[in-house]
Amino acid sequence: MAKAHWLALAMTAQVGGKTMTRLLRAFGSLEAVFDASEADLQRIPHIGPHIARAIQQSDLAKAQHDLQHFQQAGIHLLTCQDTGYPANLLRCHDAPPVLLLRGQLHEQDMQAIAIVGTRQPSERGRQAAQQAAAQLGARGWTIVSGLALGIDTAAHRSALDVGARSLAVLGSGLNRVYPQRNQRLATHILDAGALLSEVHPDAEVSRPALVARNRITSGLSRAVLVIEASQDSGSQKTAQLARQQGRAVYWINMAEHQTPPFGSVLNLSSLEWDDFSAQLAQLQIEPFIRDDPPRLF
8 A cells, every 4th residue: 555655646746756755754654644634734845735735636546556557567666765775776865766667676786887878879989888888797797777779778788698787777667668679678688687767657758757867877876987978968967967976987988189077087998897896896875865856757
């Protein structure tokens, strides 16, 4: 029943992560929120009559029905209060209160690194993604990316080729894998990893969801490798978010004479992978008290 309350509130119009956090603090549980009167709800800061009424009208029955379908489809709903919620992500100030998951998360996924970059890489960039994913995957690192064409695809495939785990963060629902041409790759990832999303499983891809998933990609990881990312691209935004989350950022194959705004440049031709892996393993992620989670659905 408790999971249905989380899902119902997450799907309620005008209710986002901030509101969910305020409600939890005020009432102690989401079950208590659903039992509260409209007047009680309006006593919470920033919750006026419109939001209070929307909460009162939340469709708990539909949420329960959806959860049954999720289970039949092999989809798990994780809340930020569940022990199975990704530990790295939980330490981020902008971690989503609700995650939807298909596949399995393992404890070893705490040793994860994100590899992101352009959808139209040069052959050199593609090889860099393949090399990085294969070398780090072979050393026990879980490779995280966004299932996009280009660098993401190369990273996921190379990780799987060496028997490593891989996590794909979608900007669509888990039943609407995007891009469609990566459906087979998504299926292979399920054999050694997981697909994750914060939107309803039946939601089509959208630009807001694609942008929002970047913080999850970096948040799941100890560090981010950025390969051939153009200015103002999603990969650049992922790097910026990683920096805000306290993650290390590394740049590969930058344009000639281009200087990274932050982070470190890697030269793969001279990189000692054992040393680099050991360096990554020493990175610390400081816990962050979440008080401003983002909107979900």
